[in-house]
Amino acid sequence: MKPKYWVPAISRANEIIHLVARYPGKFRLIDLSQELEISKSSIYSLLNTLEHLSWLRKTEKETYTLGPFFGTIGTLYLHQFDILDAFLAEAKRVVTIVDEHIQLGRLIGDEVYYMAREEGSSPVRLVTDPGNRFPAYASGLGKVLLSQYDYDQLKEVLTETTFEKKTPSTISNIDELWEELKKAKQQGYITDEEEGAKGFYCVAAPIYDSRNEITAAVSFTMLASSWKEKKGLATQEIQKLAKVLSLYENT
Template identity: 55%
Template sequence: MSPKYWVPALERANIIIDVIAENPSKLRLIDISNKLDINKSSMYSLLNTLETLGWVKKDRHETYTLGPVLGSFASAYYRQFDILETFSVEAAKAIEVVDEHIQLGKRYDAEVFYLAREEGSSPARLVTDPGMRFPAHASAIGKIQLIKLSYEELLELFPEKDLPQKTENTVGHVDELWEQLQQAKKDGYVVEEQEGAVGFCCVSAPIYNKDDQLTAGVSFTMLENNWTDKRELAAREIMKLAEQLSTNQTL
């Protein structure tokens, strides 16, 4: 965006909210000030305004959490996705076949925002929950939503070319990611083996709207010891689920 139309105060507020979201009830004014290198006077004004608006809340220990207004925004955000109800119904059918956790997510730039999850019987605790963001390149559900990008568009997302590592298995360079995406185009799905979290493997397929625009992704996630036996079955079922959601979705 052109600097002419950029509002620094809004950018600062957004950064502050991000920091508080990542560290709820852990940071005081001075902590946030030091962390973001914003002087105490300016930070006081920003936090006071955000608190007055209900975007953040200060507790009795003088630390901050997200406020109720952001909670209402989140509820409104989710309500606009009619796909959520369909996902809940159709994912349950796929889980009957594969019996592993299924997640629904939508990409925003270089990250995936998780919208919903339906769980199989596995006791495994996933590293992502609805409402969380995660690097797109380190997750199957993120990678599958990159397949429509040109190489130049991929470089715009990852200009450094070297990709941040979540585990030692995470794809490390944009050229390697590009090759994975070309294969995913041919297959109709993409796999990720312990790139987002050690011990977990995923397979994801794309969701399209009526205009054939890729709008979201859906994925199976399972423990590594189940992966060998279930990989092919999960790939087939996740593509079926994605096709069903594409038929019914209004993202």
């Protein structure tokens, strides 16, 4: 018996993904339609959506394979437990020093994927919860994660990105972003002053693995009143936390 709140479209998408995973490059649209007994009109929409999300990739022969999304998400799945456990343990200690919200995130495409948060005593409600995504160009976490790229790589990653203004202070284009990233590369951290949300300030630092590649990042987020008082301390402590978490990524 199916669960009460069953979503048929998701169930059909799951069937498609499982079949393509077992037989990559074998099935065309018509083949999938016949094999799974899904109408051509319905499966066309499903395949188009899955391809757009990078869950599937269409080959030159019009057959389907799994898309790059699963490579990214698989890597995140394998890494999430160690870094999450380390973050939850270490962030508790750092929050007692600065008493502001700390977030952990990774980069997926041109977006930040928020993995976890340790909250300070501030009652302020953040616009990003664990599990959410947010444009990388418009956040401290995102910018410091993008700092791993050179200019040409950055253009490739953001080739389809629309620089939507979240606030009047949001970065407007790739060249403006690049100037910010050059600062991050030099100083080891980056700030976000009301770029993602009005009234919110952040400072973020990168987490490195054993190959000296940025795999994740952490940030403090606070209101303007706290920023004036705690910016120096928060900058110092978020860099310390990032270095400690990098040790976990190197094990």
